[in-house]
Amino acid sequence: MEYKSLVSSIVEHIEGRILNGELKPDERIRELSLCEELGVSRSPVREALIILENQGFLVKQARKGVHVAKTTYKEAVDTYTIRANLESLATFLAVKRNSPGLLAGLKKLNRQLERACKAGKKEEYYRLNNLFHETFIGACNNERLIQMLSVYTKQTARYRKEVLYQPDRMEESLKRHDFLIKSVEEGDAEAAEKIRKEAILTNIKHIRHKFNNEEESLENQS
Amino acid sequence: MEYKSLVSSIVEHIEGRILNGELKPDERIRELSLCEELGVSRSPVREALIILENQGFLVKQARKGVHVAKTTYKEAVDTYTIRANLESLATFLAVKRNSPGLLAGLKKLNRQLERACKAGKKEEYYRLNNLFHETFIGACNNERLIQMLSVYTKQTARYRKEVLYQPDRMEESLKRHDFLIKSVEEGDAEAAEKIRKEAILTNIKHIRHKFNNEEESLENQS
DNA sequence: GGAAGACACTGTGTATACAATCGACAATAG
DNA sequence: CTATTGTCGATTGTATACACAGTGTCTTCC
Numbered sequence: 365m366e367y368k369s370l371v372s373s374i375v376e377h378i379e380g381r382i383l384n385g386e387l388k389p390d391e392r393i394r395e396l397s398l399c400e401e402l403g404v405s406r407s408p409v410r411e412a413l414i415i416l417e418n419q420g421f422l423v424k425q426a427r428k429g430v431h432v433a434k435t436t437y438k439e440a441v442d443t444y445t446i447r448a449n450l451e452s453l454a455t456f457l458a459v460k461r462n463s464p465g466l467l468a469g470l471k472k473l474n475r476q477l478e479r480a481c482k483a484g485k486k487e488e489y490y491r492l493n494n495l496f497h498e499t500f501i502g503a504c505n506n507e508r509l510i511q512m513l514s515v516y517t518k519q520t521a522r523y524r525k526e527v528l529y530q531p532d533r534m535e536e537s538l539k540r541h542d543f544l545i546k547s548v549e550e551g552d553a554e555a556a557e558k559i560r561k562e563a564i565l566t567n568i569k570h571i572r573h574k575f576n577n578e579e580e581s582l583e584n585q586s
Numbered sequence: 587m588e589y590k591s592l593v594s595s596i597v598e599h600i601e602g603r604i605l606n607g608e609l610k611p612d613e614r615i616r617e618l619s620l621c622e623e624l625g626v627s628r629s630p631v632r633e634a635l636i637i638l639e640n641q642g643f644l645v646k647q648a649r650k651g652v653h654v655a656k657t658t659y660k661e662a663v664d665t666y667t668i669r670a671n672l673e674s675l676a677t678f679l680a681v682k683r684n685s686p687g688l689l690a691g692l693k694k695l696n697r698q699l700e701r702a703c704k705a706g707k708k709e710e711y712y713r714l715n716n717l718f719h720e721t722f723i724g725a726c727n728n729e730r731l732i733q734m735l736s737v738y739t740k741q742t743a744r745y746r747k748e749v750l751y752q753p754d755r756m757e758e759s760l761k762r763h764d765f766l767i768k769s770v771e772e773g774d775a776e777a778a779e780k781i782r783k784e785a786i787l788t789n790i791k792h793i794r795h796k797f798n799n800e801e802e803s804l805e806n807q808s
Numbered sequence: 809g810g811a812a813g814a815c816a817c818t819g820t821g822t823a824t825a826c827a828a829t830c831g832a833c834a835a836t837a838g
Numbered sequence: 839c840t841a842t843t844g845t846c847g848a849t850t851g852t853a854t855a856c857a858c859a860g861t862g863t864c865t866t867c868c
Contacts, residue, residue: 367859371821396848396849396850418637427849457667628852648821
């Protein structure tokens with residue numbers, strides 16, 4: 365029987381509220397308010413807040429309180445840059461390793477994705493697409509990397525709300541999946557790494573218009 | 587006047603004891619023992635332990651306690667693999683950015699490193715070498731990346747104790763520094779990225795003999 | 809003599825209480 | 839009228855107290 369700690373429940377709860385926009389960037393979070401809402405005491409709440417700070421969702425200032433991390437264009441670029449490199453690394457390792465069943469699993473998911481695309485089911489496509497890349501990442505055999513990516517995928521999710529997964533973008537995405545699968549078949553880890561990195565970095569351009577009010581002349585990123 | 591929280595002091599204290607070997611891999615840590623030793627209560631200790639768990643120094647099991655993270659060969663490879671990619675990314679970004687003063691600072695440090703190398707001062711070389719790479723990383727203009735690297739540099743430091751910085755290795759290191767500086771002068775970010783990545787991955791080979799008792803047939807890493 | 813169950817002890821999970829600090833507002837002095 | 843300082847309220851930082859799970863040992867029964 366697995367023990368589900370109160371702290372991790374609180375972490376997931378707050379994470380969810382940040383991702384679904386209920387808690388807005390830079391919004392202040394008061395410990396006591398959270399305690400009342402959740403019906404728990406301050407200890408687990410504080411511990412959850414520390415975890416979320418370490419993951420980059422929150423910012424704590426001593427004696428001043430906790431705020432939801434701001435979402436500036438620079439933060440988006442920085443976060444996507446890191447994720448792009450970590451995830452392309454995971455992709456590289458996964459292809460190199462080529463664990464049994466990986467290829468079959470990816471192909472099956474891709475067939476489901478094709479159906480979702482044709483039917484125009486955006487929600488479904490979004491869900492399956494995540495699963496596709498999770499499967500890929502999970503095959504890299506580097507637990508730390510998997511752990512970091514689960515955090516960074518959520519981090520970038522803050523930015524891509526309602527931006528991606530328009531019909532045309534789904535087709536682009538499918539094409540890349542085909543290339544990725546081909547790379548696995550051919551054992552071409554470098555190719556897969558490159559495809560994945562570029563796919564993620566492309567997203568930066570797509571979310572750029574959300575930050576029109578900020579200056580946009582940040583330097584190039586890898 | 588800046589407020590230095592008790593929690594961060596405790597974090598640094600434990601981190602230090604892990605890095606200097608006083609706390610050994612897999613050793614159990616009892617909260618109450620720590621509280622007595624440090625003369626503080628459980629609240630800040632627990633919060634510090636959570637932070638150290640997130641950073642990968644400790645492993646917590648619900649209702650079972652806290653242990654220092656094990657140092658297996660696989661963990662070493664995994665950790666170095668991640669660090670190599672993150673740090674080469676930071677190097678790439680730093681060269682691309684080429685902030686004013688970077689080149690001069692690196693050159694100055696390298697001259698000091700040459701002196702330390704000639705004099706055979708390993709401790710001094712170690713210290714300056716860290717400073718050299720910190721300077722490089724600090725110039726990448728990606729706060730999250732800098733933050734992650736400070737953690738991962740410490741993580742890998744657990745493995746390289748007394749292994750690196752023999753005289754011959756210092757000279758190899760210096761050669762690479764020259765190449766890096768040349769890359770900055772020429773603005774060749776790709777070259778710098780590659781040099782740095784290979785330098786870090788080379789370290790894996792050097793620590794390998796510490797894990798002779800484990801099987802060594804792990805797959806290739808990037 | 810060995811195995812199983814109960815009980816006690818150790819240590820973590822959670823809750824509450826106390827202390828220190830920050831920000832805001834008001835009162836007083838210039 | 840403005841600026842500075844002091845006091846009060848609110849919120850976080852730290853300490854302590856209580857509850858419960860897990861482990862080990864001792865006893866008892868087979």
